[in-house]
Amino acid sequence: MMLKLLILDRDGVINYDSDAYIKSVQEWIPLPGSIEAIAQLSKAGWTVAIATNQSGIARGYYDIATLDAMHARLRTLVAEQGGEVGLVVYCPHGPDEGCDCRKPKPGMLKIIAEHYKVPLAGIWFVGDSLGDLEAAKAVDSQPVLVKTGKGEKTQAKNLPVGTLIFDDLAAVAAELINN
Numbered sequence: 001m002m003l004k005l006l007i008l009d010r011d012g013v014i015n016y017d018s019d020a021y022i023k024s025v026q027e028w029i030p031l032p033g034s035i036e037a038i039a040q041l042s043k044a045g046w047t048v049a050i051a052t053n054q055s056g057i058a059r060g061y062y063d064i065a066t067l068d069a070m071h072a073r074l075r076t077l078v079a080e081q082g083g084e085v086g087l088v089v090y091c092p093h094g095p096d097e098g099c100d101c102r103k104p105k106p107g108m109l110k111i112i113a114e115h116y117k118v119p120l121a122g123i124w125f126v127g128d129s130l131g132d133l134e135a136a137k138a139v140d141s142q143p144v145l146v147k148t149g150k151g152e153k154t155q156a157k158n159l160p161v162g163t164l165i166f167d168d169l170a171a172v173a174a175e176l177i178n179n
């Protein structure tokens with residue numbers, strides 16, 4: 001049976017985002033219902049992975065240890081709800097470094113798919129930025145926009161054909177769990 005894999009963007013989907021970047025564990029604050037949504041998905045048999053741009057590393061706003069501490073916090077909160085978080089992949093590079101992993105490039109999605117040995121076609125990738133949706137489209141995954149974070153602003157842009165739109169991660173989880 002094929003693995004039920006869901007890939008999430010982080011800032012603006014799982015936690016509040018900020019134009020000043022999320023620079024510390026203290027600034028990393030889950031959006032309402034997001035931890036519960038991940039836990040419910042996990043308990044329903046979904047593997048929840050994360051693909052996140054973290055140019056704040058290249059910009060010197062925070063270091064890898066701080067980023068890891070944010071993700072440890074996420075894992076602890078989800079575990080407290082009986083769920084677990086799968087592979088977390090981040091792009092630490094700046095926009096001008098020409099890496100293969102920074103969204104809208106699909107490099108992080110490919111890393112996740114390779115890790116779990118599943119094809120990316122049709123896999124839902126949930127994001128709040130146009131780059132998230134374009135990364136999904138580039139590898140024939142399903143672009144899913146949530147209206148949290150930068151999502152409402154993104155919704156006004158020219159979205160990839162077939163983009164699904166939900167209010168928030170809780171609504172995405174309800175759709176996947178109940179259908």
Ligand SMILES: O=P(O)(O)OC[C@@H](O)[C@H]1O[C@@H](OP(=O)(O)O)[C@@H](O)[C@@H](O)[C@@H]1O
Nearest residue numbers: 009010011018019021022052053054055
């Ligand atoms: O949404 P994900 O991919 O999880 O993370 C986004 C963050 O890395 C930051 O990405 C930055 O974009 P630039 O990297 O400066 O273009 C800005 O949009 C920040 O507001 C945002 O916090």
Ligand SMILES: [Mg+2]
Nearest residue numbers: 009011012128
């Ligand atoms: Mg985001």
Ligand SMILES: [Zn+2]
Nearest residue numbers: 091093099101
């Ligand atoms: Zn990168």
